Amino acid sequence: MRILLESFVAALLLIIQTTNAHSFDDIAVSFCCPREQVIKNGECTDMTTAELNELHYSVNVTRHNGSLVKKFLVQQWATSMSCETAKMMYMDNQTKLYGYKLFEDGTLLRLWDNVEMSQWEYCIQPQLVKDGSIRIVPHICKPSKxxxxxxxxxxxxxxxxxxxxxxxxxxxxxxxxxxxxxxxxxxxxxxxxxxxxxxxxxxxxxxxxxxxxxxxxxxxxxxxxxxxxxxxxxxxxxxxxxxxxxxxxxxxxxxxxxxxxxxxxxxxxxxxxxxxxxxxxxxxxxxxxxxxxxxxxxxxxxxxxxxxxxxxxxxxxxxxxxxxxxxxxxxxxxxxxxxxxxxxxxxxxxxxxxxxxxxxxxxxxxxxxxxxxxxxxxxxxxxxxxxxxxxxxxxxxxxxxxxxxxxxxxxxxxxxxxxxxx
CATH class of the missing domain: 1.20.1070.10 (Rhodopsin 7-helix transmembrane proteins)
Structure with missing residues (x-):
């Protein structure tokens, strides 16, 4: 009986999670690599099954009134970036220096210099960050040195x-x-x-x-x-x-x-x-x-x-x-x-x-x-x-x-x- 109850609770939680997931809107973006890959050390690499299961393809999007809403990422076109992934840098809202805002119309604002970028000037991809975790973040081409x-x-x-x-x-x-x-x-x-x-x-x-x-x-x-x-x-x-x-x-x-x-x-x-x-x-x-x-x-x-x-x-x-x-x-x-x-x-x-x-x-x-x-x-x-x-x-x-x-x-x-x- 206890096993049946635990199974019922797990199934209920799964249904709630799925329902909440599908209640989010979608936002069309361009991925830097195939969707199931992660950028590690500047290269697109296949993720493990465990990494894929832990990753949620959603991001916080800023509405016109300034509020945040979580939206799922959907690729509806492929954008060819002007640089290779090895020459890209990623933005991360968990750092003070390289923060960003993603808007509903697909434009992106770089917070460190207040430059607004169109959908064709950046791409999004899971990224292995410094703390060892994988986060979905925007990527842009590094300025030429x-x-x-x-x-x-x-x-x-x-x-x-x-x-x-x-x-x-x-x-x-x-x-x-x-x-x-x-x-x-x-x-x-x-x-x-x-x-x-x-x-x-x-x-x-x-x-x-x-x-x-x-x-x-x-x-x-x-x-x-x-x-x-x-x-x-x-x-x-x-x-x-x-x-x-x-x-x-x-x-x-x-x-x-x-x-x-x-x-x-x-x-x-x-x-x-x-x-x-x-x-x-x-x-x-x-x-x-x-x-x-x-x-x-x-x-x-x-x-x-x-x-x-x-x-x-x-x-x-x-x-x-x-x-x-x-x-x-x-x-x-x-x-x-x-x-x-x-x-x-x-x-x-x-x-x-x-x-x-x-x-x-x-x-x-x-x-x-x-x-x-x-x-x-x-x-x-x-x-x-x-x-x-x-x-x-x-x-x-x-x-x-x-x-x-x-x-x-x-x-x-x-x-x-x-x-x-x-």
Whole structure:
């Protein structure tokens, strides 16, 4: 009797489950592989009978009023994705970084950048996730890394060449030249950690790589401040003794303080939108999908750029004042004016590229403007190449480089246009 009762209860539960299942609506989707397969390590693999029995082909769908409803997946067409499964990434609402919303009309919203995707731009498939379970999730093609990688490697190579030239040529190892070398070294290391993150090389030391990359980005901008301060101090006649040591304390110290503050925020701030979230969900960089990006990255950079602009304007004002003094000849101001032009070149490279970077951050979710600002991203990644062209491939530096290799005697200082180079 007990066995019959248990059988009756099991059959009743099965009927209820089946009835509830069929009460769900259907949603037409495209599967990445045959329906009975799962994606493991980028490949479509047959599931076992046990895995198939445990899997429910249903997903949460967002209605127009914002409520959620569970719908069964039905394949009514086959979509050919523009990439192979090995080059796909999956979205998962159980992570903070790669969440999504699937709507009744089949469109999908990527929550990390608010980009809406049509039914032809994604596919759905069971996926073996990191915790060992199998979940039905959307898949999209990973962005291509080739273009960014090639541009950044060329840029980093140019930075190494420019640093080598400035170390090799004695007349370029001035106070300004030393500051310029430190700036380029920071830029090189920032690119290096960005490449590590891009290719997943830093996944074993994700947080460390993220904070180091952040430190060197801020340090590069602080060294720009040092260049501005040096030009301003030179114009005012401030003694240059120990000035490079002061600039080192200023640049490395400010970058360290900002990095330390971000580290503490990453550890103790509980509000999601105000936490930089470095090293979370596989992201080894500051989360730039909400206001934390402006608070910890773009905000400090904008403040530093504004300070650079202020110092440069003050320098120009002092140059004009000195011009009006009778005992200041044009020849006495040429090195300072030339130095202003050289530093203005660096400001233009860094300032414009990062203004566009901030613009790219502000238009997230707008597909048209994201495509427009992609050109700005390539400009940002090419800074080392631009620096090499402006500061090495010019007549003044090439002549000095030639003299260093050939051992020719240098042109007397009074005949050399120092203002053509840093």
């Amino acid at each position: 080739t273009g960014q990688t090639a541009v950044m490697i060329v840029s980093m190579t140019c930075l190494v060449l420019t640093i080598s030239v400035y170390l090799l040529v004695r007349k370029l190892r001035t106070l300004v030249g030393k500051c310029f070398i430190c700036y380029m070294a920071c830029l090189f290391l920032a690119y290096l950690f960005l490449l590590f993150d891009l290719w997943g090389i830093s996944k074993d030391f994700c947080k460390t790589a993220g904070f180091l990359g952040y430190f060197f980005v801020l340090a590069a901008f602080c060294w720009l401040n040092a260049l501005s301060l040096n030009l301003y101090n030179k114009l005012r006649g401030t003694p240059s003794k120990h000035r490079f040591s002061v600039y080192n304390i200023f640049a490395w110290g400010c970058a360290a303080l900002l990095t330390g503050a971000t580290f503490l925020a990453n550890r103790f701030v509980k509000i999601n939108d105000l936490n930089p979230r470095v090293g979370e969900d596989g992201n080894c960089w500051i989360n730039c999908q909400d206001w934390s990006g402006m608070l910890y990255l773009y905000g400090p950079i904008l403040l530093i750029v504004e300070l650079n602009v202020f110092l440069f304007i003050m320098t120009v004002i002092h140059i004009r004042m000195k011009r009006n003094v009778e005992n200041n000849r044009k020849e006495d101001l040429e090195p300072i004016m030339g130095g202003s032009v050289s530093i203005l070149r660096i400001f233009t490279i860094m300032g414009i590229s990062w203004i566009f970077e901030v613009g790219s951050y502000l238009v997230q979710g707008n597909k048209y403007w994201e495509d427009v600002f992609l050109a700005a991203d390539y400009f940002n990644w090419s800074q080392g190449t631009i620096i090499f062209v402006l500061f090495v491939l010019n007549g003044s530096t090439l002549r000095l480089l030639k003299k260093s290799f050939t051992g020719e005697s240098e042109i007397p200082e009074k005949k050399t246009k120092n203002y053509q180079r840093i």
